[in-house]
Amino acid sequence: MSQNEAIKMETPQMSQPNESENILLIKGLHKRYNEGKSNEVHALRGIDLEVKKGAMMAIMGPSGCGKTTLLNMIGHLDQNSGGEIHISTIDANKLSDGKMTAFRRDNIGFIFQLFNLFPFLSAVENVETPLLLKGYNSGVAREQAKMLLRDLGMGDRLYHNPLELSGGQQQRVAVARALITDPAIILGDEPTGDLDSTTSAEVMTLFRRINKLNNQTFVLVTHNRWIAEKCDYIVHMIDGKISNVEMGPFEEDK
């Protein structure tokens, strides 16, 4: 792979930037767990949502309201029970598993709520793995992973195992892994959940910078109002439904 495939901080990856273009379109999305069984849970009860390319959106809501479920649906980590999800006009429901996996690999970055990393791989190995899956030469992948980790201030922890890193450091590695393929959408499930306020602020500043530079879309779940207000707008969920959308910019952000 050539050098110009390194992270292109200036040029967006997908089609031409267009403020009005929807990168994510969700219509009447439902999710029922244990469908048909006595312990059925109706986790998502008809979600309609549009997210514009380059937007930074926060999702808030009480525990158990379906935030993680919604993120999983967007990332197609699980089958939905009804409704549509279009990502940049592609209806991922219609893709085969292989195609979906490749699509996810190339276009979606994940930062999970808990235990983010492969415990048996070092920081840099965790970060380079998505590139390897894309077929990058291992040397190139390693260099890019190192660069990105250095960018995120992890230059002196490249070869540490996740268990040897603090929660914030782990989270930064997870962020690096989500960003390394330069995806159009980054899904974060409480990406700052384990972090203190200073580090949280740093991570959010980082997200904002990437969002500005690369025009990447962020969907972040958080319980922290202060974090949420760093985003462009906040979607509130209750009981598997969107209750209201609060548009920014928020005062504190100015």
Place this chain on the structure above:
Amino acid sequence: MGLISSIKIAKRALTRRKTKNFSAILAIALGVTLMVGIQITTDTLENAFLTSLLIREGEVDIRFSNGTGGFLTAADKENISALVTDELAIMPELKSSGPAMIGSQFEPSVSMAGIPFDYDAAFGEFCYWDSGEVMDISTYLTVNTSVLLSSSLAEDMDINKSTELPITLTTEFTINDNVLVGNETVTVGSEVRVNLTIREIFDSRHPGIGASYRGVVFSLEGYQDWISLQDPLRNKDVIGAYLIAYQTDHFTTPIDEALLQERFDALEEILPVKMVNDQEVNVYAIDSARLLYVGIIDLIFTLMSSFLNVLGLLIIITGILLITNVQLMSVEDREFQTGVLRAVGEKRGGIFRSMLFETLFQGVFGGIFGLAGGLIFGQVVALYLVSLFGSGSASVQPIVKESVVIFSVLVGVILGMLTGLLPALRASRVNIVEALRGIKITFEEKSSANFAVIGVLLGIVGIFFLITNGGINKDLQYIWKTSGWDNLLEWENILLGAGFLFSGLGIVFSRYISRTKAFNLTAIVLWGTPVFMFVVAMGNGWITDMSGSSMGILIIAIIEVVIGSVLLVGMNLPYIMRILRNTLIKIRGLKGVAQVAPALISSHKTRSTLTFAIFAVVLTLNVTVASLVATNIDSTIGQSEEDSRGVDLYIQLSAPEYDLPDTSYTNELYKLDSSITDVIGMKTFTPSSTDYTRYVATKDPYDPESGFNPQKNLLPLSFGELRSDQIRGEAQNAADENWRFDFYMFNLPDGVRPSTIDLGASDEELLNQSKTAWDRFFDPDYKMTAYNITFDLENFDISSMGGFSAATLDDVDPILDINGSVVQYPIVFTDSFLLPLGMPIWIAFNTSQFGFPVYQPFTIGGSFDSERAGGWPLSRNMQTEGFSSGSFSGTMGSVYFPERFSNYTDFFGMVDELSPDKREADQFDTFLVKTSYPFDHPGIDTIAQLIEDFTNTRKSGYREIIDDEFMVATATSLYSKLEASLEMMEQMTSFLQIYVNFGLIIGAVGMAVISVRNVAERKREIGMMRAIGFPRYQVMTAALLELMVLGFIGLFIGVVNGLLVNVGFSNMMDVPVVIPWGTIGAYLSFITFIGLLAGAIPGWVASRIPAAEALRYVG
């Protein structure tokens, strides 16, 4: 409180974690199955052998016969029953043997017996062959020409159950008459040919009296009629022996050998004596084949079962590895829980106890299931044994001793507990914080002080073994001297010493340097020392003294090689995995797999190591067995042509050839086929199993001091007479080049033998030494010192294996006579493994005018080289007959003496006990034939067929020349004989491989368990993999690859180790190494197959789990 809560936790764990418990129970059950199986098969095998031998004795415990030869009479019954106490029954029997022809089939020597109708029920019964019902023999044996046929002879004679009866059987009896020649009465003998009617066929495999008759049965009176013809006075009051039964159900109830021996010894004490020629002789002789058989079986089985047990032990190690692995996994994937338990206040002891209770339950269940498995395993092996030894299904019943049942459950519990101990300890030591954080517990990098103490102790043990050589044992040399490397005993101490010392050093060093470095040192020494011995020391012929147990060395070496190699690979697993990763990562489509699979393997070092260790142990054994066999077979075939010294086939006649005025059998053979280049005729003799007067005595029968005991000190060996021209041809001595039949000798007479056994000697040197030995053999003036070696079946020294080991006789004293001078006798050569070099034996010659044997002493002056197949057309008995034919003399081998002694014996004139005529010098019965064909040429079989047709066709060929239809030849090509013995060897190894392959099953189960567990406990990681873009096939490939890599590491270690051991053996035996590629390929396919199977299913399941669900999974 603590105890109860531990039990509760254990109970909950047992009921909740079903699959995990299942794998632990399965592992224990497999281990126990193996142990029980081995126990059952050895017991069964022993029983099968013993039964197949004992069945020939029916219900008879002791036989009384005439102490001075000849017959007993009806009157003796009273005397004998007065001597015997506690007997159940007593019965007369008259037994002999003669030729028999049924239809066109001829059998030169068929046993014939007459028994009374009113024999006691204690002796058992006769049963019909076809229906199995009890037969009343009196309805058939109404006249003296009516006989019954045994089913075993019927089978040999191609008669089956549907053949219509009656059939005619033709035989010969001797008629002696007193004829007046001048004023002297002379006894003149002639043969009469008689047609007998076979009225019925009885089952000679059915335990009981029928089983003791393998030929033809007459009524006692009927057979007395025929036997009385031999006596010019026609006395019909003749009885061969009185049979005593002490119990009635020998085949269903245990036999008390000790009691029988006691009774036998007591009887011997009170046997009446009479004076013959101023000599005190026993009126009666007693013998007990039962006691003799039991002794022999014991001997064979001590060898056999110790071998099986060692093999079994090594395989059981794999079982233990599996169980430990499973237990360790239980702890690992429950660390989080344990952390919670500890956090809410459970004490260490409580955790420890609850774990132990759990393993206790698993042990009990595993033990019970293992017992069941073992019974099935035993049954299967027993069935296989039937096909292998063909000794009749009745005799091969799995033997399950009560002790085995208790033992198996106990072993299960102990295995469960022992293997649970380490994991339980580990669980109780779990660091609460780390466990809760989900951190995998790692052992401390540096060893604790306690551990170092163990290291120091091991080191001391090691040093003790090392300084045994030269220090504690002065017979051995110090390790730093070159002479300290030339002896197996020295190597045994070197192996043990280095092993212990460096294990200890590794442990101590690991306190100061990194664990990996320290144990790498240990591993390299453990593996390197035996490999050095096999490859360098044996390869360069450094080891010249082979005394000591080569079995022991082999076992120690294999154990060290296995531990060393497993440790080495285990310690360097991360490094190896890094190489694997860097290789795989270049392959498009496998980059993700390359990133995770090797990393997973090295992150679970212990588990991975235990997994490949299972295969490493099993495959080391497998490859060792397989390649040893391959090497053996190859070298046997390769060397046989060389070792057969030009002989291509041998012929055995049913009776000595006729003394014809114008021709001889040899002459006729030359005429048959022009490719026959040489025919060497020889005289042989095999005593019948009832005529112990022809047996070899192993103590001086005339010396009251020697304690000669006919029951213990007589061996039923065969005899052969050799002439100089048969061996040397025209040559006069060893200096002469052209010997007719020169072959390798193993043990050599005094003076010829070098003082130390020189294993480096070339073939030519060995052959020259052998020739010199033959010069001594034929030299009428040569006598060899008799050494103080005694032979007793009861205390037969297994480790030396009699003639099997080359002897120097350096530390054996010569026998001195009363005057203090060394006793010397003429020498005999032998192919029997029972007779050690230098031992005196007494051979019964019959020059006494009273017909008693006159014993002539000889020294065993040499033995044929059985390893090199030396002289094996001669020493063929072991290979043809094996144990199932029941001919002990055939099995035990022969003694060969020079022709000049033939004047003292009419052995070689005897075809059977009936015709003790002298033979002419050139009346041979055995012929070795050389041809112009190569050894394995099919033309040789054609010649063999030609010879049989020439001799065995009615009214033509040789039978026409001699006008005798009773002459039968068996011609066998040496190559076909070789093939038969190779087949037997293969059967024996396939039997061993049952055990070894069981280890493979354990390995396969281990793989499956690990695979299922891996997937189950890695759900989160799998979800993460899917989320960041691992396609399904890569998730599956990662799971598969992990197993395959471990399997292949095991295979690789096994193959390398097995071949190295084999190199050592080939070096020792001086034969080229043969690599059994086929077998290795089979193992490769097996592991691939198992790996695919065990990995693919869980891997496939894993790849189907929705990523979101997998991601939620904790613990």
